[in-house]
Amino acid sequence: MAETTFEDEACIEFLNQHFICIKVDREEHIDVDHYYMEACQLMNGNGGWPLNAICLPDKRPLQVSTYSNAEQWIKMITQIQQIWEHESHKAYAFAERLAHGIQEALLPPQTSQHETAFNQDWISKCIAQIDLDYGGLKGAPKFPMPSLWKALLLSSTANDETANLCQLTLDKMCMGAIYDVIEGGFSRYSVDAYWHIPHFEKMLYDNAQLISLYALAFQRFKDEKYAQIAQQSLAFVEQNWRNSDGLFYASTDADSEHQEGLYYTHSLQTLNEVLGEQAAWFCRYHHCSNEGNFEHGRNALYSIETLQAFCQQEQLDYELSKNILNDCYSKLKQHKSTLTKPSIDFKCVLHWNALMVNAYCMMAMTLKAEKYKLSAVSLMQQINAQFNQDGEWYRVYSQGRVMVKAYFEDLAALIDANIQLYQISFDEKYLQNAKTLCEQCIAAHYDAETGFFNNQQDALLPIFPITDDITSSGNSVMAHNLYILSWYFDQSNWRAMAHKMLMNMSPLIERSAPWFAHWALLSECFNQGFEQAVFASATMPVITPDFLFNRGLGWASPNTTIPLFKGKTINHFTQLYTCINSTCLLPIPLDADAMSAFR
Numbered sequence: 001m002a003e004t005t006f007e008d009e010a011c012i013e014f015l016n017q018h019f020i021c022i023k024v025d026r027e028e029h030i031d032v033d034h035y036y037m038e039a040c041q042l043m044n045g046n047g048g049w050p051l052n053a054i055c056l057p058d059k060r061p062l063q064v065s066t067y068s069n070a071e072q073w074i075k076m077i078t079q080i081q082q083i084w085e086h087e088s089h090k091a092y093a094f095a096e097r098l099a100h101g102i103q104e105a106l107l108p109p110q111t112s113q114h115e116t117a118f119n120q121d122w123i124s125k126c127i128a129q130i131d132l133d134y135g136g137l138k139g140a141p142k143f144p145m146p147s148l149w150k151a152l153l154l155s156s157t158a159n160d161e162t163a164n165l166c167q168l169t170l171d172k173m174c175m176g177a178i179y180d181v182i183e184g185g186f187s188r189y190s191v192d193a194y195w196h197i198p199h200f201e202k203m204l205y206d207n208a209q210l211i212s213l214y215a216l217a218f219q220r221f222k223d224e225k226y227a228q229i230a231q232q233s234l235a236f237v238e239q240n241w242r243n244s245d246g247l248f249y250a251s252t253d254a255d256s257e258h259q260e261g262l263y264y265t266h267s268l269q270t271l272n273e274v275l276g277e278q279a280a281w282f283c284r285y286h287h288c289s290n291e292g293n294f295e296h297g298r299n300a301l302y303s304i305e306t307l308q309a310f311c312q313q314e315q316l317d318y319e320l321s322k323n324i325l326n327d328c329y330s331k332l333k334q335h336k337s338t339l340t341k342p343s344i345d346f347k348c349v350l351h352w353n354a355l356m357v358n359a360y361c362m363m364a365m366t367l368k369a370e371k372y373k374l375s376a377v378s379l380m381q382q383i384n385a386q387f388n389q390d391g392e393w394y395r396v397y398s399q400g401r402v403m404v405k406a407y408f409e410d411l412a413a414l415i416d417a418n419i420q421l422y423q424i425s426f427d428e429k430y431l432q433n434a435k436t437l438c439e440q441c442i443a444a445h446y447d448a449e450t451g452f453f454n455n456q457q458d459a460l461l462p463i464f465p466i467t468d469d470i471t472s473s474g475n476s477v478m479a480h481n482l483y484i485l486s487w488y489f490d491q492s493n494w495r496a497m498a499h500k501m502l503m504n505m506s507p508l509i510e511r512s513a514p515w516f517a518h519w520a521l522l523s524e525c526f527n528q529g530f531e532q533a534v535f536a537s538a539t540m541p542v543i544t545p546d547f548l549f550n551r552g553l554g555w556a557s558p559n560t561t562i563p564l565f566k567g568k569t570i571n572h573f574t575q576l577y578t579c580i581n582s583t584c585l586l587p588i589p590l591d592a593d594a595m596s597a598f599r
Contacts, residue, residue: 005069011073031456034455035460041105108451127165143188143469144189146209148517149169153220154521155520174214186207208352214233247386256343266298271288271299307321347396350397355413360379408444409465411441415434419485453475476522479498483498483522487552487564487582488554490582502526506523509523533579534578535555536569538570541574574589575587575589
């Protein structure tokens with residue numbers, strides 16, 4: 001729209017004569033985006049981007065819409081300008097009615113006496129929404145929805161059908177062109193229902209979560225391809241998005257040379273030139289043709305079956321074919337190094353960098369590699385150094401300066417990252433940091449009347465994010481944080497806050513199951529109780545545990561500052577205390593052989 005509409009001379013002239021034009025980065029000002037997106041959905045029944053709002057001087061919207069070409073846009077703004085000039089009372093009356101509608105829509109759920117258990121019924125409602133042929137949720141466009149698949153993988157009540165549907169989704173995603181088989185990393189979403197043709201923009205928040213998800217899938221299913229996808233995607237992030245300060249950039253554009261997908265798709269002529277005699281075989285597997293499976297005779301690289309199934313059908317040797325395929329990918333990667341790359345959004349976002357800390361922690365736990373732990377520690381050091389200026393947290397860091405004060409969603413993700421980092425390091429400063437951040441978040445963002453946390457900086461109304469959509473909602477992450485930290489620090493009031501939030505959310509969890517997956521996991525936490533394995537010893541245990549949902553590890557050192565760990569007897573050998581909801585059983589002495597089981 002920037003090119004088709006806002007560079008149109010007639011449009012420019014009319015806008016400059018009658019309107020004050022303001023461009024807002026929705027990723028920087030998430031409360032503003034949320035507010036006007038709600039208005040768009042109320043007015044049109046749907047939302048999307050680009051998001052365009054025409055407002056009164058007091059910011060209340062008159063018209064909110066998504067894409068319009070120049071002719072449509074000029075017609076619309078001309079009508080609004082005429083109403084404003086000659087019948088402004090109508091504009092104010094409409095804006096007032098719309099503002100009331102937005103206010104009602106933005107309020108979080110009110111107190112409910114109904115409590116939902118995370119059980120097979122919730123899973124059944126999720127399954128009813130899943131595409132049983134191609135994975136993901138039914139319909140198009142298809143988004144990865146990492147929170148949903150993580151919840152289904154971790155559910156204690158999940159069965160073989162649930163596991164199979166998770167595997168189906170993970171497999172179909174990495175076979176579709178939404179996954180970049182040449183360089184690694186995932187695009188934002190698939191425009192079709194088969195994961196074949198993506199919107200080629202790559203986002204840090206997607207890739208951080210999907211690295212974690214595929215690493216978790218490797219732990220769950222022991223399938224090496226999941227570990228490889230996580231590793232290749234992490235390599236993409238590190239090679240393309242890490243700045244000189246050790247933080248990670250926001251995204252890579254879908255376009256290069258003013259054409260979407262140009263960098264990621266290939267003409268048949270190019271494939272023949274680069275791959276030579278291997279091209280025909282490669283094109284059969286990836287369904288490439290002269291006509292192309294994408295725009296302008298170009299081909300996105302997807303497959304509809306596994307390489308093993310393809311080889312059986314084509315009567316080819318699997319190991320030889322795998323080597324040839326990897327050789328083809330290497331040649332295409334070398335060829336792409338000669339092309340104009342899509343532009344990078346060089347801003348660093350606190351929330352998304354915190355998700356990368358979690359990704360490193362998950363990789364450390366599932367792949368048992370020390371390098372990922374060291375990377376998580378290093379990234380957290382840079383987050384603390386760059387996003388916190390004079391005791392104030394900021395959302396965006398770019399070119400050596402910070403912009404936009406942190407929203408509570410940023411802080412919630414950072415608290416979670418500190419908790420996860422403690423699990424792999426046993427360094428108590430991360431738990432203490434999480435506690436301090438939690439206290440700050442409550443003081444600045446908790447709304448006692450509703451029982452939820454809100455974002456409000458530039459929007460007209462408080463924004464209460466509660467939906468687990470592309471990322472887990474800020475409120476569901478914060479509720480988990482309150483729940484977990486309440487056990488470590490003996491803060492029953494925090495647990496009560498989390499429980500109140502969950503109670504209020506219960507009807508929505510039941511009604512719209514897939515979009516409240518992280519909330520549903522919290523319900524399971526309360527139902528099962530929080531388990532802790534506390535190692536009491538004079539020296540830090542050297543272990544790399546598996547990722548454990550609703551379970552925490554701890555080290556009761558001689559000088560511990562954590563209430564849960566105090567009073568644990570320390571002898572010349574390690575003792576293991578197993579605790580449920582802070583009630584600990586008698587310790588079990590562990591010799592060297594027993595400790596090796598935790599590594």
